[in-house]
Amino acid sequence: RKEVEQDPGPFNVPEGATVAFNCTYSNSASQSFFWYRQDCRKEPKLLMSVYSSGNEDGRFTAQLNRASQYISLLIRDSKLSDSATYLCVVSGGYQKVTFGTGTKLQVIP
Amino acid sequence: DTAVSQTPKYLVTQMGNDKSIKCEQNLGHDTMYWYKQDSKKFLKIMFSYNNKELIINETVPNRFSPKSPDKAHLNLHINSLELGDSAVYFCASSDGLNQPQHFGDGTRLSIL
Numbered sequence: 001r002k003e004v005e006q007d008p009g010p011f012n013v014p015e016g017a018t019v020a021f022n023c024t025y026s027n028s029a030s031q032s033f034f035w036y037r038q039d040c041r042k043e044p045k046l047l048m049s050v051y052s053s054g055n056e057d058g059r060f061t062a063q064l065n066r067a068s069q070y071i072s073l074l075i076r077d078s079k080l081s082d083s084a085t086y087l088c089v090v091s092g093g094y095q096k097v098t099f100g101t102g103t104k105l106q107v108i109p
Numbered sequence: 110d111t112a113v114s115q116t117p118k119y120l121v122t123q124m125g126n127d128k129s130i131k132c133e134q135n136l137g138h139d140t141m142y143w144y145k146q147d148s149k150k151f152l153k154i155m156f157s158y159n160n161k162e163l164i165i166n167e168t169v170p171n172r173f174s175p176k177s178p179d180k181a182h183l184n185l186h187i188n189s190l191e192l193g194d195s196a197v198y199f200c201a202s203s204d205g206l207n208q209p210q211h212f213g214d215g216t217r218l219s220i221l
Binding site: 031034042043044046049085087089091092096099102 | 142144149150151152153154157165199206207208209210211212213214215
């Protein structure tokens, strides 16, 4: 099993739709969780940290399920500018930092 | 002001050469990283330094040698470049190992 797994997509959704991505991790000792977005030929940028109780930032909601070892990202009211690759990151546990392979989102007009 | 800056942005060189990539951060962070993103877009950590000390050293050929002269700098030297080294190399920094990272805009290395 890969340390961090994501569905590569692409997810093609119309503007205004709600879309959700999951990311599973294998190391139960992991401590910190993040979502990053990466635009084509650009560097990854932090979208949001993921907290145990779940957290929201505008149209974005992140959840952590430690029992099932996955994190999720929900995007409401998708905008064209949300088109990007979304990377989940899991760190802690044996001093490891692991990026998922990313999920590609394409928002269609 | 650029938070994490790496130079050069593009590097085109021949197989067998030795090259260096420099990274500097002005965020006051104590942890810095090097990542390699290959043609399949998989971002893999190579090294991490905390307060100039190596704390993560993934399975990377020993042709790659990081050097951290101080907390704000983490350079990457690559000896005897090979075709498979072609990739985008990202530097990043964070305020501790398990904290959000800020990335430089990458160095695109192409081996001829």
